[in-house]
Amino acid sequence: xxxxxxxxxxxxxxxxxxxxxxxxxxxxxxxxxxxxxxxxxxxxxxxxxxxxxxxxxxxxxxxxxxxxxxxxxxxxxxxxxxxxxxxxxxxxxxxxxxxxxxxxxxxxxxxxxxxxxxxxxxxxxxxxxxxxxxxxxxxxxxxxxxxxxxxxxxxxxxxxxxxxxxxxxxxxxxxxxxxxxxxxxxxxxxxxxxxxxxxxxxxxxxxxxxxxxxxxxxxxxxxxxxxxxxxxxxxxxxxxxxxxxxxxxxxxxxxxxxxxxxxxxxxxxxxxxxxxxxxxxxxxxxxxxxxxxxxxxxxxxxxxxxxxxxxxxxxxxxxxxxxxxxxxxxxxxxxxxxxxxxxxxxxxxxxxxxxxxxxxxxxxxxxxxxxxxxxxxxxxxxxx
Numbered sequence: 001x002x003x004x005x006x007x008x009x010x011x012x013x014x015x016x017x018x019x020x021x022x023x024x025x026x027x028x029x030x031x032x033x034x035x036x037x038x039x040x041x042x043x044x045x046x047x048x049x050x051x052x053x054x055x056x057x058x059x060x061x062x063x064x065x066x067x068x069x070x071x072x073x074x075x076x077x078x079x080x081x082x083x084x085x086x087x088x089x090x091x092x093x094x095x096x097x098x099x100x101x102x103x104x105x106x107x108x109x110x111x112x113x114x115x116x117x118x119x120x121x122x123x124x125x126x127x128x129x130x131x132x133x134x135x136x137x138x139x140x141x142x143x144x145x146x147x148x149x150x151x152x153x154x155x156x157x158x159x160x161x162x163x164x165x166x167x168x169x170x171x172x173x174x175x176x177x178x179x180x181x182x183x184x185x186x187x188x189x190x191x192x193x194x195x196x197x198x199x200x201x202x203x204x205x206x207x208x209x210x211x212x213x214x215x216x217x218x219x220x221x222x223x224x225x226x227x228x229x230x231x232x233x234x235x236x237x238x239x240x241x242x243x244x245x246x247x248x249x250x251x252x253x254x255x256x257x258x259x260x261x262x263x264x265x266x267x268x269x270x271x272x273x274x275x276x277x278x279x280x281x282x283x284x285x286x287x288x289x290x291x292x293x294x295x296x297x298x299x300x301x302x303x304x305x306x307x308x309x310x311x312x313x314x315x316x317x318x319x320x321x322x323x324x325x326x327x328x329x330x331x332x333x334x335x336x337x338x339x340x341x342x343x344x345x346x347x348x349x350x351x352x353x354x355x356x357x358x359x360x361x362x363x364x365x366x367x368x369x370x371x372x373x374x375x376x377x378x379x380x381x382x383x384x
Contacts (some may be wrong), residue, residue, distance in 0.1 A: 006061065006221045007300070008296070009221065011299070011301055012053065012057065012305075013054065013308075014306070014312050016051075017050070017313075019043075020047035020166065021043060021047075021049070022046030023045045023313075024320060025344055027116050028105070028108070028328075029108065029112050029117075030337055031115075042248060043249065045246040048275075048276075052209060052279055052282075053286060055169075055173070055216065056213075057210040057216065057281065057354070058177065058180070059213040059214065059217040059219070060221065062079075062181070062184075066185070067216050071371075075181055078368065079174070081366055082363055082367040083177075084363075087138050087139060090164055091133045091134050093318065093321060094163040095130045097321045097324075098325060101328075101329050102264075104328035105118075105324040105328045107332045108328035108329075119160060119271040125163075137171075138162075141172075142171035143156055143159045143161075143171070145163060145276070146171065148269075159239035166322050172210060175210070176209075177213070179201075203266060204267060205267055205268065205279070206263055207270040212284070216287075218273070219291065233292050237292030238293055239289075240288045241296075248286070251279060252273045252278075256278045310356065311352045311353060316351075317355070318348060322351060327347070330343060
């Protein structure tokens with residue numbers, strides 16, 4: 001772990017990645033479980049909320065990173081490289097896998113009766129498609145259902161045409177990172193203007209997922225305390241955590257819909273439906289619960305959780321094409337969830353470990369090299 005890194009947030013990122021993995025497995029191969037499970041257990045595979053937790057974590061951890069000395073352009077280039085290289089590699093891997101097993105997910109859907117698994121065409125494994133996915137759709141423009149450029153939406157491909165469905169969130173991740181970078185730069189120039197920018201953002205898109213980056217930017221991990229103060233904070237954190245579980249259990253609260261509609265009257269960009277907005281509120285409650293409850297930190301700082309956190313981006317990018325090809329093909333031969341699930345986890349972890357070493361880690365190193373301030377810092381450390 002890097003010095004100064006908030007280790008329990010790294011562990012939380014790993015848990016969130018596993019929620020996304022479980023969501024896709026349950027929705028695809030055990031749809032009856034997803035539909036009839038006891039509501040509080042839905043948080044275990046609530047991948048929608050988990051993605052919004054990613055956005056909150058990014059806002060928090062990018063803020064001190066962007067506050068370090070360096071140019072605006074260098075920091076942005078570093079972020080683009082850090083996201084773009086793994087996305088490009090994952091798109092190529094997904095293309096190869098889908099070209100080899102293009103019908104596996106539809107054959108598995110005929111057995112599981114999962115409408116989601118059946119309707120998802122997972123794109124076309126062609127060079128033209130993968131080039132567009134890497135160059136435009138995944139990061140710059142987004143997809144029809146998830147783009148910051150609403151006028152372009154009719155001209156963008158739907159998410160079901162994506163080679164790797166989790167790519168949809170990276171469009172928001174890129175521009176959310178840019179938003180945090182702008183806020184950090186503005187704060188260094190003028191605190192008053194920084195506060196004004198936050199207020200403007202709240203009026204402009206408080207219900208939109210992009211505002212989660214702003215909230216993450218404003219939230220600072222609390223210092224470790226002892227005694228009565230820690231006990232009080234832990235009780236508050238647990239209460240907020242339970243609220244988050246409740247928000248994730250049944251996403252049809254009328255009061256939340258009333259709040260969404262009230263806020264959307266003045267917002268140029270807002271959450272399109274109750275499900276998405278309540279997922280965002282659930283993510284915020286869960287995130288605050290973790291920040292305010294020190295009792296959870298040792299669990300999230302444990303070696304397994306930190307290892308998951310280190311692999312989280314690789315897991316997030318690779319699990320979908322693995323599920324839709326190799327696991328679905330195996331499931332059509334032996335339609336057993338008891339076999340498919342451990343095979344899915346084992347294959348995903350093995351692939352993510354190799355991807356993290358061969359792609360993700362070098363992308364981070366290249367991003368540091370591109371940023372001149374990082375190069376100077378490395379040379380200073382080496383000479384010292």
